[in-house]
Amino acid sequence: MGGGTTMRKLDLLSLGGITLALAAVLLGQHLEGGHVGTLVNGPAILVVIGGTIGATMLQSPLPIFMRALTMLGWILRPPLLRPEAQMYEIVRWAQIVRREGLLGLDAVVHSVRDAYTRKGLQLVIDGNDPDTVRETLELDLLARERRDLNAARVIDGMGGYAPTLGILGAVMGLIQVMNNLADPALLGQGIAIAFVATVYGVGLANLVFLPIAAKLKALVREETRLQELIALGIVAIAAGDNPRAVEMRLKGLIV
Numbered sequence: 477m478g479g480g481t482t483m484r485k486l487d488l489l490s491l492g493g494i495t496l497a498l499a500a501v502l503l504g505q506h507l508e509g510g511h512v513g514t515l516v517n518g519p520a521i522l523v524v525i526g527g528t529i530g531a532t533m534l535q536s537p538l539p540i541f542m543r544a545l546t547m548l549g550w551i552l553r554p555p556l557l558r559p560e561a562q563m564y565e566i567v568r569w570a571q572i573v574r575r576e577g578l579l580g581l582d583a584v585v586h587s588v589r590d591a592y593t594r595k596g597l598q599l600v601i602d603g604n605d606p607d608t609v610r611e612t613l614e615l616d617l618l619a620r621e622r623r624d625l626n627a628a629r630v631i632d633g634m635g636g637y638a639p640t641l642g643i644l645g646a647v648m649g650l651i652q653v654m655n656n657l658a659d660p661a662l663l664g665q666g667i668a669i670a671f672v673a674t675v676y677g678v679g680l681a682n683l684v685f686l687p688i689a690a691k692l693k694a695l696v697r698e699e700t701r702l703q704e705l706i707a708l709g710i711v712a713i714a715a716g717d718n719p720r721a722v723e724m725r726l727k728g729l730i731v
Contacts, residue, residue: 490551490691497683520673523645524638524680531637536630543623544630547692554695557702563726566709569597570719578603592616592703596710606714613707621700628692635685642677646670705729 502512533541572580581601588594595616599609649670705726712722 485553487552487554493687494684501679501683514668515672515675517669517672520642520645520649520669520676523648524641524673524676527641527644528634528637528677528680531641532630532634535633540623540626541630543627547624547627548631548688550692550695551688555699557698559702559705559730562702562705563709563723563730566706566713566726567719567723570709570713570717570722573713573716574719590706592620593706593710596707600710600714604714606711609714610707610711613703613710617700617703617707620703621696624696624699625693628689628696631685631689631692635681635689638681638685639674639677642674645673645677649673701729 502515505512505515536544569581569584572584578601581597585594585597585601588597592613596609596613599612604612647670649672650667653667653670708729709722709726712725717725
């Protein structure tokens, strides 16, 4: 295993949530006597989605923006995090060190897929003291967590911009309505179309962007807890702790 970052199967909870949210909006529109077609408006889509993406690009450094796009895949296929399995893997490594010494990890490190875990093991193999190993892994952990939380806040920002862009689209539509005051037959239809932009803005913010940002932050925190477990275990191995003691200590981190 070595790190628990393998992508797992489809997240049915996220898929079900998105489906239910969209179905609720469309069903509500139908029960109110409206038609789904009235919610489709090209200019409103352009203003809200295009404007939101543009504003978000403006506020975000390129690496953080690109990381946010990568993390969007976590919504349907989140990282596979198995702290208990990782714990037993670390205990196995401690047993190897107990029998064969630190060089016994040479055969292990090449089979570890997770870069964070592999780096920690390599630090131990190279003979670094436990404090150096701990400090290095903690710095790496903090840097990764900060990067991923900043990426999640990019989606959070989209949830803040979308409603405002929806209002902007509605105002632009109403301006066109005012130009048609001489033709009362067009007023009702024009006003309805104008407010579709508000529906897009508020709907995307509260049904898509903000929930996605919250879920990404939760996944980042879960991954951070797993890496804390990995760091604690590797430091214990560097200190020469008994495998049984390593297992008991790591169990306290597993919820």
